Amino acid sequence: MLQRPRPFIVILLIALLVAALLVPFVGSSYAIKFTTRVLVLAIFVISLDFLIGITGLVSFGHAMFFGLGAYSLYFISPQAEAANAIIAFPAAMLAAGAAAAIIGAFCVLTRGFYFIMVTLAFGQMLFSLFYTSRIAGGSDGAYINVKPEVTLFGVTILDFENRFAFYYFCLGALVAVYLLMLVLARTPFGRVLQAIRWNEERVGALGFNTYAHKLLSFVFAGAVAGFAGVLYATIDGYVAPDLFGWRQSGIAIMMVVLGGAGTLFGPILGALLYSAIEEVLKTGSWVGPIANHWSLGLGLILIAAVLAWPRGIAGLFETRARRARPERDQPSGDPQEERPQRGKALAVEGLTRAFGGLVAVNGVSLKLAPNLVHGIIGPNGAGKTTFVNLLSGASKPTAGRIRLDDEEIAGRTPYAIARRGLGRSYQRTNIFLPFTVRENCLIAAHARHPSPFRLRLGKFAREEAKEIAHALAATGLSTRAEAVASHLSHGEQRQLEIAMLLASGAKLLILDEPLGGMGAEETSRVIALLRKLSVNHTVVLIEHDMDAIFAAADTLTVLVEGKLLAHGKPDDIRRDRAVREAYLGRWGQEIVR
C-alpha cells in the first residue's frame, strides 16, 4: 500500500522544487515556458496515476477531461476581456468532473482490456465531435484572446498575462495537487481504491460498493485533469481538438509508466523526463539533422524504457523488502472482556441454481441456527461451492429464497449481502497479496463503515484498531502483522482470510475449506479457533477433512449432486444409512469406526 515517500525521495522532490523556484530567475523566457508546460503536464499526469496506479483503471481517454477543461476556459472567456480565474477554473473542473461522472458511469462497468477500449472510444468520440463540427473553430482550434486573471472584489491579484505570476501559480498548484493526492490515497477511501486495484472481487465481498468507489475515483481524476487542461490552455491561449486525442492520452500514460505507476511522485519525474527527452531530440544544435526525426528517437527510447524498466524511474529507487516497523502500542484485543454477541441465522428455501442443463444446486432447504458451527460436506461436484456462491451473492440463484435473520438476500449484490453481516472466505486463497497482514485487516475493518465518501478514520479509528488487534490475536498472526501477505506460508494466508472476516465485523462466517493444505498442529489450532468464534458468530464450514469437520461442527449438512441428502447432529449423520451408502461409502468404515 502507498507509504509516505522515503526520505531520499522527499529530498529529491524538495531539490526539484527549489530548482523549479529558481527557474524564472536564471532561465530564459523559453525555459520558463517549457517548465510551465512540464508543471501543467505533471498535474495532468498525476491525476492519471491516481486512476492507473492507485485504482488500477487504465484509462486511454484521460485526455478528454484535459481537453474539456481547456475548452471550458475558451467558452467562459469573454471576447476581449480576461476571465476571472476564481470563477473560470472551478467551472472548468466542474465541467470536466460532470463529464467524467456521465462517461465514467458507462466505462466503470467494464474491466481490463474493455475499460481501456471504452475510455479510448469516448475520448475519440469527443475528439471527432470537436474536430468535425464547427464548435470553437473545429479542426483549426481557437484562440483565447486575453488570458484569465485572479480578481477578488474588483482587485486583480494575479494576472496570468504575466508569465512569472502564472509560473508560480502552476508550481503551487502542482505541489498542492501532489500533496492532496498523497493524502487522499492514504484515507480509508484511498486504501479501498488500492485494494480494488489488486483484488476487486474481494473488496466487493467485504461489503464495499466497488462501482461507486471506482466511479468517484474516475470523477475526481477527471476534475483534476480538467484543472490541468485549463492551465494548459492558459499557457498558449489556444485550444485545439488534439487536446482530446488518443495521442495526448497515450503520451500521458507514457509519462505515468516512465515515471513509475502507483507512486504519485513518479509521474512528476516522468513528465519532466519525457519533456526533456523530446526537447533535446528536437533541438538541432544539439543533435544535428536527427532533430527533424525526433519522434523516431523518442519512440525508440520509450520502447527501450518499457523493456528495461518495467516499473519506471521510481522502480529504480525502490528497496527490495519493506522494513519491519516496530510494533506500536495496540489496544488489547482480548475477546474475553466482551459479552457474547448473537450471530446471524440463515434459512434457505428451495434454493436452485442451474447452469444450462446442469443443476448444480437443486431445491435445497435448510435452517442454520445462530452461534453454532455448521458443517457442509459432500463429494467433489456436490455443489458446495456453488451453494456458498449463492449465499454470498457471487452467483444469482435460478430459484429459491435466502433469509439472513429476517431479511431476504437472494439475488442481491455481493457487497449488499456482505453489509448485512455475511462474510466469506474462498477455497483458493483470496487476499491482497502486495499488502501487509495489518493492511489486509485494515481494509476489512473499513468495511464496517463502507461509504465511499469516507475520508477520515475519525471516531472509528479506535474501534477499528481494536478489531484488527483482536482479529490478529485470535488467528495467531499478531507477530506477523507487518509481513507482506505474499511472503506468508500457505497456512498463515488461510488464517489471514479468517482474520479479515473477523475484522470486517461479519456475524455469519462462511469458510470454504479453511483447513486446506494445513498440517495437523495448525488444523487443531484452527478447529479450536472456530469453536471459540461461535461464541460471537454463526460459522458455516465447508471442508474435506472429515476428522476435522466432525470435531468442529455442531450440525452437519450433506449435499450430493446438488440435493440435500441429510441434515442433523454429527452423531446422527454418522449413523444415517443413506449418507453412509450414498456418500461415506469410501470413508464410512473409518468414520463409524
Next chain:
Amino acid sequence: MDLVLTQIFNGLQYGLLIFLAASGLTLVLGIMGVINLSHGSFYMLGAYLSLTLTSLTGDIFLSLALGIPIAFLFGAAIEWLFIRHLYARDHLQQVLLTFGLILVFNELQRMIWGTFPHSVPIPSYLSGSVKIFGLMSYPVYRIAVAGLCILLALAMMFVIQRTKIGRMIRAGESNREMVEVLGIDTRLLFRFVFAAGVSLAAAGGIIAAPIESVYPGIGESVLITSLVVVVIGGIGSVRGAFVGALLIGLADAFGKVYLPQFASVVVYALMAAVLVTRPGGLFGRA
C-alpha cells in the same frame, strides 16, 4: 432508394476492408493476449507498399502478390524484435511499447515516403462503373475490392477451420494456458499468427490504396476503428470481428449521409451500446 443502396454497398465494402485489419488484431489479442496499437501501422505499410510496388510493376494485383510476403516477413521480424517480450507483461506495458512503435513507424514512413498524399491508379481494366439491379451505377474496382476481401476472409476461415495450425489457433483462442501445456511450440505459433495478421492488414492497405489515396496517419483511423470492431465482436472471435466490421461499415456509411457532423460519433455510440448490453462483445465469452 438509389442513395440507400449505394451506401449499403459502400458500408459493406468498407466493413470488409476493416475486417482484414480487425481479424489480425482480435487473434493477436485472443491468442497471445497482446494489445497491439501498432496494428494500424501495418495497414499503412500496405498502403505505401501499394504506392511503391504499383509504380514499379504497374499493376495493383502484382503489388498484392509481392506485398503480402513482404508484410509477412516484416511482421515476423517485428514479433521477434519487440512483441514476444510482451507476452508476460501487463496491458499497460503492451499499450506503451506498441505506442512507441507507432511513433517509430510514422517517422520511418515520413523519412522514406515523405508527407505528401499520393494516389495509386486503378487498373484500366477495372475502371468505370457497372449498373447494379438496373438502379444504380457502382465502380467496378470497389466491387473487386469487396470480392478480394471475401476471398481472403474465406481463405482465412479455411486455414482456421480445416488445417492443423488452425486447430492450434482455435485451441489457443479458447484456452491459452492449455495450449502451452499441450506441448505445442507457442513461439512459432505466435510468430505465425502475428505475421499472418500483419499480412492481412497490409493486404487491406494495398487494395484500398486506389480508393482512399495514400497519406501519413492513414493507419490510425483504421486502428481505432478495428479496436472498436474487436470490442463489438468479442476478443478473439473472428466471426465476431466479421459481424462487427460489417456493422461498423454500415453505421459509418449511413452516419456520413444522415448525420454528417457526427459520423464517427455514431460508430463509438454503437460500441458503447454493445458494451453496456453485452460486456463481452457480441460473440465473446463475457
